[in-house]
Amino acid sequence: MISRKPALREVYVWQLPVRIFHWVNAFTITVLIVTGFIIGDPPAIMHGTAPEFNYWFGWVRLAHFIAAFIFVINLLVRIYWAFAGNVFARWNNFIPLTRKQINGIFETIKVDVLLLTPKPVYDIGHNSLAAFTYFGLLLVSIVQIVTGFAMFSASSNAWYAPYFEDLLISMNGFFPVRNIHHILMWFFVLFVIVHVYLVFYHDYIERNGVASSMIGGWKFINDKVVEQFLSEEKENERLEVDRKIEQSELKEDINA
């Protein structure tokens, strides 16, 4: 038996709402892609009965619409959680604004995509490149939601339907909107392939339990990485306190 005892620490990374979001998102995207393909290119199913005895294509469309609504609500909850959740769920993970994040993107490309060095990049939450692609996924999702609702509105009586129908017609009608919706669907297919592969990849070489972390929320992180993270966090907090003190002093000065 081969075994060793590395200096690892358990870190609670993914909170429950993040995990629920992930699996609901995975499920709805799967349903949306499958039903979307059927709606776009229906299979040749022959019936012996007349139209009034069948409704299967209607059910497929209904499944697509229900999945779409769950997808939207799920995404809204996640956007809320990007402001309410822990440090790994926060919005600023996903938009590379700091030098550290930008460096992280290049570092990850060098180490994990181009495989130029054997050393790994250690991150507790998302790595900078992954987080940035999730931001791209968010943008594509928004376009899919808008184009989807625009097309849905033509056969809906909901209060928001007239606005989306106006939008549909402003975008030159069904032809381009349908095409955009169909082409961007492929982005999700490509994303899923790469995403699932990278989970295997990271779990294989880093062995930090990234696959099971999306079920239980805990990851195994090297002690040094955790300590570095905590010390950075402490520094940041201290800086924040300093700034607050400075500001209050300034105010006092002005009052005096």
Place this chain on the structure above:
Amino acid sequence: MDTKNKTFYQELMEKGYSRRDFLKFCGLVGGMLGLQSTGVAQIIDALQTKPRKPVIWEHFQECTCCSESFLRASHPLVGQILLEMISLDYSDTLMAASGEQAEAVRAESMKNNYGKYILIVEGSVPLGSPGYCTIAGRSAKQVFDESAAGAEAIIAWGNCASSGCIQHARPNPTKTEPVHKIFSGKPVINVQGCPPIADVMAGVITYILTFERLPELDNMGRPKVFYGRRVHDTCYRRPAYDAGLFVQSFDDENAKKGYCLYYMGCKGPNTFNSCAVIKWNNCVSYPIQSGHGCIGCSEPNFWDYAPLYSHIPNVHGIGIEATSDKIGAALSAVTLGGVLVHAVVTNIQKRKLIKNQMDDISINTEEYERQKARMERERERIANQESRIDNESEKTN
């Protein structure tokens, strides 16, 4: 006798139509516009008392199928609108006069009715070269600008004038543009279709004459009353769609049974028009009823979403004609291949890491040092600021 100020009703009586014909026509138009019985009375009143509208009808890049559609209208009097109800002063296809005479009539009518006439445009206006469409020695653009200057409103009649139709399709060799792209400042009504249904045109003109305002338009400038619903939602084959019963080829059993043509590329689900309600050729039929899918002729740029017999259009600009599905599948295959190669290279490049032979699992120490130095600088800066503030406050005290 002053023929210009005659009403539509007077004109019909002179032609030998009965009052019954006239009332039937008013009822038909009222029904199409969705008016109540009082609305129909308003139409009757307007057609009996108001002088006909002067109209200038310009033809640019087009095939005249719009005019042809008019001449095959459902009710005989709908076709008569063209000739009787509106006072058609200039139409280079239909008028008997030609050459100098015809142009003189046009100029005179435009002068006399300045600001009052309706300009009907059939065809798109090529901007590439005047040689593409020249009438009486002037380019289409010049002719259009002249006519548009004195018009009360412009009706873009047909897909050419509304969105360019086939001559506007990629790559648009004549650089042609629809009316609303080259003109603004006056209301433009887009009566879409290739050709549009004649009754729609009759309805729009009757509406303008009766209520003296334009009908309600959607964001593409189409009258909502005729273009508010999709062909798909009013199609009699819709139950077959919901049941998933599709024609798989034009000669199969399902085609005989009259099932849904969606699989054959029917663009009914993409198209706002009233073909399935008003129908064509004296309300006899419409494309889907005769077994062929809708081609979406009342939607802008419908030619660019070829082929007509597929729902998923070709993607342009990559050299070969390919549907997005083929490209997507190819990209997926490439990605899968890439992922496999990556997995193999990972095993080679990171073998030490995988076999746990790296002595030091180095965390990114350089980055950590940089970060620390940056924070130190920040702290110093703040400390400096504080001391400066202290000094200043001492001075003021």
